[in-house]
Amino acid sequence: MKFQLSIFSILFLTFSQLIQAQEKSDTYSVEFESFQLENGLKVIMHEDHSDPVVAVALTAHVGSAREKEGRTGFAHLFEHLLFLESENLGKGGLDKMSARIGGSGANGSTSRDRTNYYQTVPNDALEKMLWAEADKLGYFINTVTEPVLAKEKQVVKNEKRQGVDNRPYGHDMYVIDRNLYPEGHPYSWQVIGSLEDLQNASLEDVKEFYNKWYTPNNVILTISGDFDPEQARDWVHKYFDEIPRGPEVEKLEKQMVSLEKTKKLYHEDNFAKLPELTLTWPSVYTNHPDSYALQILASYLADGKNAPLYKKLVEEEKLSGRISMFDYESELAGQLMLQVRAYENVDLDQVQQAINEVFSEFAQNGIPQKDLERIKAGLETDFYNQISSVFGKGYQLAQYEIYTGDPNNLNKEVQNLLSVSQQDVMNVFRKYVQDKNYVATSFVPKGSPELALEDSEKAEVVEEKIVEGAEEDFDPSQQASYEKTPSSFDRSIEPPYHGKPETRVPDIWEQNLPSGMKVMGITNKEVPLVRFSLDIKGGQLLEKPDQAGISNLLAEMMTKGTANKTAAELEEAIEMLGASIYVNSEEEKITISGNTLAKNYEQTLELVKEILLQPRWDEEEFKLAKQQILSRLQEQKGDPLQIASNEFNKLIYGEDSILSYNLLGTTESVTNISLNDLKNFYEENLSPLAASFLVVGAIEKDTALKPVRGISANWPPKNIDFPEFSNPELPEQSKIYFYDVPGAKQSIISFGAPALSATDEDFYPAEVMNYRLGGGSFASQLTQELRENKGYTYGIRSRFTQRNYIGPFQISSGVRTNITYEATELIRNILRNYPQSFKPSDLEVTQSYMIKSNARRFETLGAKLNMLQEISDFGYDYDYIKQREKLVEDLSVMQIQELARQYVNPERMYFLIVGDAETQLDKLDQLGFGEPILLNPEE
Template structure:
């Protein structure tokens, strides 16, 4: 599902407002008609240059040059999604996306994924929505010809590799994806119920892109081939290349590799099919995974690029953005029914919908929530909005716009969308001005047309046995649950190497192109300073976009909490943005948003983390607010009770999340009972009830300390200006005596063991396999991480993915990693598998891990070296990436040229070194196996692992 389509998410109003009035813009009887004319006064300072040409076979090609980093993004987008499917054949577009990654005639097994790993790419990725299927990746620019060769092979030389075993195994992967995203999640069926009731049965949007499991099960190879022939002709596809490359050379490569592919059938545009509800439809469902009730409401809206869509972008923020917005304020502040809401503006090619999701507190009757939404909408009508409100919303959209345009792959996907849907990639420049032109009259017209007193579809998802919490007039939702025989352990045949006849071509496509000229990766010009209060500052200047990204970390969190007040650090973090000494929560929120900035404070296990993003022109004002937030909390008692209520709700929700359960149990098993890291960051309902406002004040006074903090700043602000902006903060934030204590070591694990947490009738088992390992500041940490690349850190290059997903179809996702900080470390393997292959999956994982240290090969080493040596070209592309580099330097005390140093480390590693690292830091005989699933059918089977009796956790 294309939630907040990318083309809309990355375009926004660029404008200048001066002398804004604070008078309210009252609702009027509006007769103004919408227009798609670009206003004459529009003069956006932003412009995406592009070149477009079309091959004889109909393939549209778009080039966008961006020389800021030595990387290039390649996007192949087909104008086919779930809307092109037929009843009884749903889910094909998404299934096809999966298949297209697997193999082609000349790429071989692993396809784009393996190639991307070898060339240092970001990992090939894809997405399927109602209208478009995207395939995208970012690689160092020396690999561009390889990517063009590979994309052409996938488009024109792929279908012969789809055999019945290949299809059957990928069906299982897709089914596992649906279980992971839908069946095994709280509220997982909401979108399906909404869609089925919002759109008529004959509407192309009546089903979701994941489709029906029954339809997938019945899909044949011939079905897949027919789908390919119908929709994957080059005349229904757009290729976008964006980044640092030579357009003349790239055009020659595109013509060489794509010209042979024959044109496909002609594809006619689908007519718009907006929907009109004559009355509201209300449904309820008792959700086995839900712990608290959730109300979702959906109104029909407009398709993408409709003239009203730009005013709708502004309207939804005026209604819900921030606790002062009328709907949010009514739900959160006044009636205290929920900690917040999510408003999803889902616009697709043929129609659209506006979806509001509100997760209520425990025991709240959803009739109250529905009434609160009605009151909030009425308040919007009577209270209206001011020019300041409009400014706040539009400047926020401007910031979001720049942030999303900071990567070449985002620009590539947007250009492809515009070309496929409008035949005009240049619309990326026009849409900005249409958004800028939104007026108060437009907003009131859109409100009256789509929301005011309009019928909607709603769902009440309530915990099992709590039907009384659903909206009174709701009828039972029709939900078709997948039936899995949990005792059926039938296995799929392993896919054997293919013997295929190759499609004719004018040249030998089996020869992979050579690398181009190796890009030069300069050492970042990192500036540092240690201020007199102990705060360390790291900065990296970049003016590619007029933004600044800020991250401040303060060591401590769980490590500095009082043992009986678990959750204190998280509540401190929560309270820091709920007002300052001179500003209420609403006033603080307003000031932040008026700047177009975002400031969040969260507690991680070992740090409290402040993140901020701002327009460069508003950096000083944003940093001044950060100083207030850190040093002058308001400690408002009403906000404190709201914060505690919010955390309690989060605890209740997470208590039914299989992955959260597994992680929580791992901490309890790994660390001694009174070790701080045995605890949950959120605390427990019991500990939260004991925490007072004075506890927060004490923690803040002692432990929110500059000598425990590091500040990372990347963007269009100079280091000297950063230091100047901190002068007041230095005076207001003196050092304390706080230090992070030395921690006891984790529990000594003498042997592996299996633990089971029961969720009856679970369709999937969540697997978490782990043991303590080396910390992030250990001299071998980087080498150990590189060693893990082939085991489970390298996506489709890894053995876990190849064996457990690609060969067996047991899972949608599996990975291993060293999850480490300077204070703690864990080697972890995570996955979700179909319930009735829980044992088989664990046996396979166990075997792979046990054999890894003895079976590492020279080919594995080559793949790993290629990835690490070449991927550095992507390390600095976005401001977020730059902040991550700064954080690595600051946290681990690395030199500015640490990437070059690590390249030298990688170059020195041999096969025997990798084998030694595997044996030294991965201990199969000490792994904790945690399974969250259906104990009745699966727990006893796990004794076959040979690790003793299965220990029940609940």
């Protein structure tokens, strides 16, 4: 179908006004301007001149709820198609242009109710983005051919295998939604769809879908960031005005549901090693008046040490270490979900009995006012985090337009949350949970149906069979032949850049304290938040193999109370400030990090001081922490991705090195660690001489330093002996290693070899070299060949690991099981050819991306904190970004080729595959790397 030429030169609706919620109030708000074109396109603009970047997004009011039964997953499939090509961008579409302009990578997402397409770019590329987005909206459909559709079906089916079919508990939502919603309800099928429906989608389906839903009157365009609104308005008119209005889109009525009876179902999961119970009650649609109280109810019952469900199931009954509860709201209806992953061999009837006891107590006591205020404070901070980037602001404005018809409702969100009362929370509990029917799903390990809830029926789950040669062939090189859609000007000419945004490296202040601790910070007042990180060198590096996981266990214990506060009291004190404090152990450090409202920074740091200097060493909390870690280790045994990670590290570093161990440790080592071992590790290995405090946000240097000085003054310095590690060596020749996961629907691949440390002068040049190989997403050869040309995978990447010691070069992906050999052969060939195939045009694209993308490098508080961490961890200069720009400009093709020969040599590499050995192992010896080595033959 061709569009008729239609030119609009005037606005249909003059609606241009600057909105600011709650005038004359101190409440933070997002200012915006909105207008509508005559063809129905709604445009929302938000100015933010703090960084030279702009986010552009198209949001179509169509998701899986607008699909036809038998064509499920089609909205999501269409999201993929829209990136591939359009009439004037050509093959590769926006993905190809993104690499040249330094964009964040064109991306999209599909929900039940909407599909969005978005990217953040340097502000000189705004006109290019508007030109490209208009081309997708009005000049796309002619480029879709049968081969294009066939290939993209394979990509989406791989995405489903990766996210659903090849992971523990992946089918849970499918079972829940089929039983919660009546047949024919638009939420009764999954957004990702079924493999059968995806395969049956036809070219006629694509065109019908596009013409019905991808019209200006069903789409919102958001522009957020550093731009001139008058100029942007002119460009919007130029590129979007003549796209014709589509048929009127009928608004869907709300379709909340109720259950006539409780339904109990079970499934024996091929990958799950622990039983999991999920209870789901019908609830409300997005922005329903009850939605705010439901959020608070879910948080109170399940989140953290003070939650009644945690106290009952974790502390008292010791049935589980993982509980979550949330209200999953959509445009037409919603569902309140409680999920409990129990310990090994726990009968889920015990879990449900404990849940019922908690609910009975809540019905009597309700939510204490103190807890209500605590939860509200955290939700307010979460809100500010969501809008801390220009993309976040634009995204939220579009969401509120879609779901409420008024973007300004974004500015009422915090007030709606803060106005919830104790009685409101009790009311929604009685209305939606107490004595109400629900869907209960028991997902249990294969062979353990007795762990499911009593009287559960076997759930209907469609399992894909592994069949060699089952996928249809297609020719990805076939060009579409069509008559171009007419326009009033030549749309094939890409607009120019406007200006040249300079990378704005944030100003860094620093201070060395008497204890030896270094402090660095960046002041930024875009949102009233502060983020911080106290990084203490050590972590796994200081462990011994017989105590593997001790630093992780220490990190777990440091938030389990202080000398003055129980674990519950500490958590309450943090949350009352609207703050979060985390303690994590990594390979090279232990980190105490956090996020708080700027006004509560000093009080938050006082709690950090307690956590660091006055641990509680509670015996019961220690037992609980060990039990939870042991449960996670058991759970990981069924996860192909975690198996691949564990086995790859063993190949790289050798089984005798502590670096080959899981950060959690082993079942044996964790079991044997005592509380006294933990105290000794703490005393011996935490010192301000090995610590850096990093802080960014709405705070000045003097204010930031004050509480840090208090930490420093009370933390005695001691010298830490850091062990020397022998560098891992390249294998003499490549070998294939296979870990068998019977029935795996995908093969997880981890190919690589020891490479470089982050302090090596070749590290960043090697990262530049890797951009066109596998580090540049859709700009990379691996993605283009395995995803775009073959449809073998949903995603593939290669990277160099940033460490102070030698880290690996690694290629990782999940490929469909029945082409494991073909994918491995293709990757090997790409690696072999990469040095000689790298051309001047590749260098030009790489240089453009690496330099231009720096304009958006420091936009968020998280990005600024990450920069400080790189400077602290690896000794980089404060202006290392500028230095790297010069390095990239000076690199030659020959240098890139030599780096590729040295660091990505497929003849001296480990090829690890985690998949179904019965169907895939034997033919891998044809690769020429000898007979594959099966890593778990005894299993």
